[in-house]
Amino acid sequence: RMLGKDKENVEFVLYSSWFCPFAQRAWIVAEESNANYQWVEINPYIVDSTRPGGYTKKAQALEQKKIADPDFVEASPRGLVPAIRHKGIVLWESLPVCEYIDSVFGNGTLIDRTDPYQVSRQQIWCSHCTDRIQKKYYQALNAQEENDREALIEEFFKECRVLSNEMSNDGPYFNGKKFSMVDVALAPFWQRVLIVGPHYFDLNLPKESEFQRLDIWWNAVSARPSVAATIVCEPRLISSYMDYYTDLATSDAARNYIK
Template structure:
């Protein structure tokens, strides 16, 4: 969990083990390796880095940690005890976007940032939009308890998503065109949670099937790396229930 995700461990328990396809991926990457991802199965910030590793086809070790008990091996990488955290040999770092950029800088596996400088800047600009506006908007809407606030924050979230869609390649289905790249990975965990969390808890609507947004959502949800790092619906329903009441 990056720093802007607020969690209350005193409420309903949370999952400590991935399920479904994500569990299969955990088991494939359980052996010791110099590149280690410390994560929690319900955390969208972890999923960003995890998707990047899977897309790049890198060898790594996935270590599920309880973020509220903060194991020593995690604290050695991030003294705040937050996930995601990455250890590469004797070096470690944290914060999901920083870790994604580090993986790019390794120049190993498939590049998620384009080689053209203008497109790289474009990708970074809209990745910043995701982090500054869409992610906080998601949590404001998620945690709003009264109907007025839910309507207000729901409209704000739709507006920020619309801005991102307007900036995307017109044909798609991904942000820059036919391939999933950096911005798509930044956005993917929240696309997953729109359907698995906001839909059942807040009535978030399915996209218009003829829209550019629908094509993007479908492409993200069907991507092999996204599917490989996504647990079953029940995990997300249970994990987020402690934050708010069902409408």
């Protein structure tokens, strides 16, 4: 279904970047759906030919992005991936994009929309994944002093424990037996915690029960076909994070999630 194999019947266009965890959320939900979608690969950053594949985390001016791909910037006014185009509408920001794909092309099951409490609760824990777990982790990756990094890793562990304690005991996923939006929100970042972090610095996840629960969660999530389909080449993923580690990133994501 990806890459618009059935080019005649493309149902929506997904503007994405292979390395982007936010875009990976939308990619997972697109894979969960049965839609025939077209992938448009975007590199929103400055290309540096001395880097593997030319990938950096250096911001490219919006004007440049417009020249490279005007349709993309029309779909995403700040020039960030992911974004989608469906018939006459465009949408950007990963979680709203995920919600739309799930409602329109999926089974609408990633959020229990029949229960207002569950809708709001999912939002709280999706934000926790983005603004606390992922943010602390990126800050640790970006820290230039060992002491700062250690303190940030402790804060990251603390936020992981908080999420873990909210996870159901009824099944492997956040909500138990049903895969949900919180699982989608966290999966790309957890993959980076396990793969990218340990390459750049020592990251030994604690052995305590909260982290065992997260292990159970990741085993189930990573085995799910929609998630497995989005796992990219590990060495390339690692090298694409170099600018965070060396504090050279100037992207919108770097400003919002690291600084």
